Amino acid sequence: MIAIDVSEVSDERSLHLLLMRELRFPECYGMNWDAITGLVSIPEHVRFLGWDQLAAGVPRGAAMLRRALDDYQVAYRPQFVAEYA
Template identity: 65%
Template sequence: MVTINVSRVADEGALHLLLKQELGFPDFYGMNWDAFRDAITGLVEVPDRLRFVGWDQLSERVPRGAIMLRQALHDYQAPYRPQLVVEYT
């Protein structure tokens, strides 16, 4: 399981930087939601379990980013990794 603390993220740029660091995205990661989808579907191996700690704080501070992240992971899960478990705490 990979646990990512998103409680202190203040904007989408910081969220993308954190995701890049924690999930091992390459240096050329584009820091946007299209690049995020590209990274999880072909550039890195996503662990079977992800836990996002501080989700309520992220949703308050960066509502669009929280929605986009959750949607991207949901869209990835069905066709690519049905066994993926994502926790938002």
């Protein structure tokens, strides 16, 4: 399990950069939500800390990330777990 603190993220670009760093996405990561579904490797269990702050400050980014991870789970890894704390 990997924990990622998203409480200080202020915009979608910062969110993508944080994901890229913490999840060790390749440099070719396109920093778009479609790239998450199948184009990158994600640990089996990810916990996002400070989710309420992210959802309040960057609502579109939070919603898009959650949807991308839901799609990733359905399409590629049913055992994948994402927690939003």
